[in-house]
Amino acid sequence: MKVTCKYCGIVDKPHHCPHKVKQDNQRKDKRIYRSASYQTARAMALDTYNYVDLWELYVNGRYQPATLTHHIIEVLDDPDKAADQMNLFPTSAENHADIHDLYKLYKDKAQNLLFSMCQDYQAGNREPEKYKSHIDDLTGVVTQKGYSS
Template structure:
């Protein structure tokens, strides 16, 4: 009998996919996402920022709906901020991945930028592309660093 694996395609049954990564749902940062406090904070953040993807607005200069929130200070770094709505940054899945890529090299600088973007939005400053140059400088520094190593 054959089955379809979303990673391997059509395969014989039984099939244990080598590409599927088992998630550890017992980690503290994973359990947070199921809590009522986090869900309330997430809703508060999305409401405050009108479900606008702030990364898309301030970096790419477009309005796009935010589909999720990103912990600016990560849960494992400070569990006390896990349910603080002011620590949540509204974004899309694609931009969320970009943020995490930048965190690998310039976490503190990106975190500062995310906090500033949130503050600007709350203060009424909605200039599209306002932080593009700042982030471009970071990414070019990452590229140059990678080339010189």
């Protein structure tokens, strides 16, 4: 008998897909996202940055609403910073994925840039595309999004 796997196509049954990533809802970082302290810090961070996606502003030069926050210092690296408002970077889902792609290659430098973007916004510096050249220099590749992974 055949079955359809969304990753592998039509395959023989039983099929155990090597491409499917199993979600681990017991991971420590998953529990943190449901905590009241994180939810409060997240709401405060989004409000502090006026729900502006800082990546879109400083890299792509456009205003776009921020719908979520990215932990600059990742939860698994330092759980104590999980609910620290100063560690939360407002962004959109699309740019969040791009930030994670950049982290895979240039984590430390990317973290420094995100902290700098937050500081600039709080200081009132809202210059569009201010960090585009930094991202281009970091990756060595100029694309429409500002970098390529």
